Amino acid sequence: xxxxxxxxxxxxxxxxxxxxxxxxxxxSDLGIIVAERGVSAAGIFTKNRVKAxxxxxxREHLRASRxxxxxxxxxxxxxxxxxxxxGMAASRATARAMARELGCAEREILVCSTGVIGxxxxxxxxxxxxxxxxxxxxxxxxxxxxxxxxxMTTDTRPKRSFARCRLGGKTVRIAGCAKGAGMIHPQMAxxxxxxxxxxxxxxxxxxxxxxxxxxxxxxxxxxxxxxxxNDTVLLLASGDSGAALRSGTAETEKFAQAxxxxxxxxxxxxxxxxxxxxxxxxxEVRGAPSHRAARRVAETxxxxxxxxxxxxxxxxxxxxxxxxxxxxxVPFDPDRVRVWMAGRLVCRRGTPVPFDEADxxxxxxxxxxxxxxxxxxxxxxxxxxxxxxxxxxxxxNASYRT
Amino acid sequence: xxxxxxxxxxxxxxxxxxxxxxxxxxxSDLGIIVAERGVSAAGIFTKNRVKAxxxxxxREHLRASRxxxxxxxxxxxxxxxxxxxxGMAASRATARAMARELGCAEREILVCSTGVIGxxxxxxxxxxxxxxxxxxxxxxxxxxxxxxxxxMTTDTRPKRSFARCRLGGKTVRIAGCAKGAGMIHPQMAxxxxxxxxxxxxxxxxxxxxxxxxxxxxxxxxxxxxxxxxNDTVLLLASGDSGAALRSGTAETEKFAQAxxxxxxxxxxxxxxxxxxxxxxxxxEVRGAPSHRAARRVAETxxxxxxxxxxxxxxxxxxxxxxxxxxxxxVPFDPDRVRVWMAGRLVCRRGTPVPFDEADxxxxxxxxxxxxxxxxxxxxxxxxxxxxxxxxxxxxxNASYRT
Numbered sequence: 001x002x003x004x005x006x007x008x009x010x011x012x013x014x015x016x017x018x019x020x021x022x023x024x025x026x027x028s029d030l031g032i033i034v035a036e037r038g039v040s041a042a043g044i045f046t047k048n049r050v051k052a053x054x055x056x057x058x059r060e061h062l063r064a065s066r067x068x069x070x071x072x073x074x075x076x077x078x079x080x081x082x083x084x085x086x087g088m089a090a091s092r093a094t095a096r097a098m099a100r101e102l103g104c105a106e107r108e109i110l111v112c113s114t115g116v117i118g119x120x121x122x123x124x125x126x127x128x129x130x131x132x133x134x135x136x137x138x139x140x141x142x143x144x145x146x147x148x149x150x151x152m153t154t155d156t157r158p159k160r161s162f163a164r165c166r167l168g169g170k171t172v173r174i175a176g177c178a179k180g181a182g183m184i185h186p187q188m189a190x191x192x193x194x195x196x197x198x199x200x201x202x203x204x205x206x207x208x209x210x211x212x213x214x215x216x217x218x219x220x221x222x223x224x225x226x227x228x229x230n231d232t233v234l235l236l237a238s239g240d241s242g243a244a245l246r247s248g249t250a251e252t253e254k255f256a257q258a259x260x261x262x263x264x265x266x267x268x269x270x271x272x273x274x275x276x277x278x279x280x281x282x283x284e285v286r287g288a289p290s291h292r293a294a295r296r297v298a299e300t301x302x303x304x305x306x307x308x309x310x311x312x313x314x315x316x317x318x319x320x321x322x323x324x325x326x327x328x329x330v331p332f333d334p335d336r337v338r339v340w341m342a343g344r345l346v347c348r349r350g351t352p353v354p355f356d357e358a359d360x361x362x363x364x365x366x367x368x369x370x371x372x373x374x375x376x377x378x379x380x381x382x383x384x385x386x387x388x389x390x391x392x393x394x395x396x397n398a399s400y401r402t
Numbered sequence: 403x404x405x406x407x408x409x410x411x412x413x414x415x416x417x418x419x420x421x422x423x424x425x426x427x428x429x430s431d432l433g434i435i436v437a438e439r440g441v442s443a444a445g446i447f448t449k450n451r452v453k454a455x456x457x458x459x460x461r462e463h464l465r466a467s468r469x470x471x472x473x474x475x476x477x478x479x480x481x482x483x484x485x486x487x488x489g490m491a492a493s494r495a496t497a498r499a500m501a502r503e504l505g506c507a508e509r510e511i512l513v514c515s516t517g518v519i520g521x522x523x524x525x526x527x528x529x530x531x532x533x534x535x536x537x538x539x540x541x542x543x544x545x546x547x548x549x550x551x552x553x554m555t556t557d558t559r560p561k562r563s564f565a566r567c568r569l570g571g572k573t574v575r576i577a578g579c580a581k582g583a584g585m586i587h588p589q590m591a592x593x594x595x596x597x598x599x600x601x602x603x604x605x606x607x608x609x610x611x612x613x614x615x616x617x618x619x620x621x622x623x624x625x626x627x628x629x630x631x632n633d634t635v636l637l638l639a640s641g642d643s644g645a646a647l648r649s650g651t652a653e654t655e656k657f658a659q660a661x662x663x664x665x666x667x668x669x670x671x672x673x674x675x676x677x678x679x680x681x682x683x684x685x686e687v688r689g690a691p692s693h694r695a696a697r698r699v700a701e702t703x704x705x706x707x708x709x710x711x712x713x714x715x716x717x718x719x720x721x722x723x724x725x726x727x728x729x730x731x732v733p734f735d736p737d738r739v740r741v742w743m744a745g746r747l748v749c750r751r752g753t754p755v756p757f758d759e760a761d762x763x764x765x766x767x768x769x770x771x772x773x774x775x776x777x778x779x780x781x782x783x784x785x786x787x788x789x790x791x792x793x794x795x796x797x798x799n800a801s802y803r804t
Contacts, residue, residue, distance in 0.1 A: 007484075027706070047692050047729070048725060048728040049727070049729070049730075049732070049734060049736060050724050050725055050727070050728030050736045050739075050752070051728075051731065051736075081721070082695060082721060082724060082736075082749065082752055082753055082754065083753060084751065084752065084753040086738070091778040117721035117724075117725070118720070118721050118753070118754040123709045175473055183667070194494060227638045228725065229721075229724075229725050229728065239628045245749075305707070305791070305799070306799055309795070309796050309799035310799065310800065312796060312800040313800030315800065318520070319483070319519035319631075322448060322452050322484060322519075322631075323452055323453070323519070323630065323631050324453040325452070326450040326452030326453075326631065327449070327450045327451070328451075330451070331451065332451060334451060334453075335483070337452075337485070347484065347520070349486065350452070350484055350486065351484055351485060351486040351520070352484065352520040352521075361465075388800075389796060390706070390795045390796060391793035391797060391800075393707075393711070393796075394711050394714060394791060394793045394795075394796060395793060397707070397711035397712065398711045398712065398714040398715030398717065398790075398792070398793075399714070
């Protein structure tokens, strides 16, 4: 089993392409992933009450097709959100045009959008380019790279990850790419992730695996605590490797672990590329009354502006971690708490432990480090990743729209 | 009835003093409010699980005395939090020394601290100055002003407010002062507010009135969503005006309104002086399924980094308000939503309403404006105040501790 940014090869049965269709001024703004025949598909979507049209359409299609799909069409530059009936029509027109190109049912096409909110999306820009895009699709690494570039918004770099594992004597491949940046900002960002594998996985199992893995990866990162109207993760499984997965087997567990490595790698790339971010902190909460309580404490620490600004300053200000934990609504006795920063114990029984401030400051200048807290109140644990909040984050998000 | 920063006079029966006792290098760091005899007292405290020693001691004293007090002692420069048994001993020693000076019971002394967390507090610095401070106390406006200055930390200005009303033919006065800045940051800030009145109010009624008013004022503001370990609001009532309040009367309602004006004025001064803040936004949520749901939506908008950075840029980015409302966990139909910024309707039925962007941008450059959202899902409403998040906020909070 391996996971990384290159070298594991692409899953068989898929082809990609990308182009500039005119939603943005110059940059590539349209990408497709095509399965050469109908494949298993699973998706998870934003929990925001305000859902963009493509989220509504894609969710509806996955239900109607009972987890089968032929292709994904993604545009950047326009989120197609808060666009009313015209927005729904634009997403449906995109899916219909793509289905016509591939000769499949409309419900087998999944659509995603990311970009500015509240502006009408001209589906004609997309549909006029689809025929040439479908003709140009290829299974080559370059096509996958072009796709991963077309979905970027305020991202400073594309995010890709690959894994390979041996299942029942066959080599199974997993590929993923994502876009993030603000997590999430409804004007110009959203988290989108697209995963493909050539394992054969029944739709119901695929959906369960995706949900479980996402909970520990994409749903365990925070850039700013905001949630996009467009967040979508899609996973397609072609079966072309010849390895078939069944529920509850050791093989499936092995596959889930490989999938988790890809998703965790993408999630960390998203946090590291958070708007203005200069540091990634892994937050570990232990000794909570339950896993759920641990998660709540981890989320409160991960989204605390005071913790995140302290990280920007590489300030060993553990009092802010303790204070954030204290307001998470989880019962614990402060006198039993221990806190570590970058591996150094800085607080025990709720009181300070002497430490070398200059040394710890240096450790907090590293691009990645851990923050850990043991509440001494049970066996619940949780892990999350967050980034610092910098003046650059404010600059990016305060700039008047242009 | 009137409320404002000057001119209403101070309630009778109280005296103040302030001094430099040596916790900070130079600035005034110790203040007292003394009631000339035992008075009714009520307090509300941080809900953070991690509570500073003075919070624990003051809460215990108010319970033991059944809402009677003689004096308040406040130090700045050290929060006396995460200081273990030594911290509890320091707060008790402060109360004991003050009780000795005034010849009253220790439980009649209320203590507060604000400043750095996790550093031992040398109570000797406080107790050695108390005799001269008690001797120097006075009912003059200058003494109240000195007290309001001694409690400041990262505040750029003191916060004071006064009100007067006629009750049963008598003139009743209310005075208040507060400190805030970060809301709340455990290193150098905390919200503390001290209120005095010369109305005669039984302790149980005083406590109910304070809770009700604080919910609509001090608990309706957000600078950064963090909650201090030391937050405290104390209200003392001397009765020296001769006006006695009873539960459920029109007079008590009139008093509650005057108290709310003072508290709202102080709360708004705190938001306006939020670390790095340049704008104050009044957030109004209407049409929610319940008041509680409305409050949850208001809180989510008030603490959204994306909303707060848009405010810093005077950006009419209503999509961020809508998206924040959508992730508050409150059910509503996005197609029924309306959003106003600075009084201009910008979104109706969840879709954009054309507006003059340059004009709205100018309105958002004002120091104070409103953001309103109607969810179209019921009759629940809530109001909160927040400030923008600026690069200066990050600078203040990211600076390595010195």
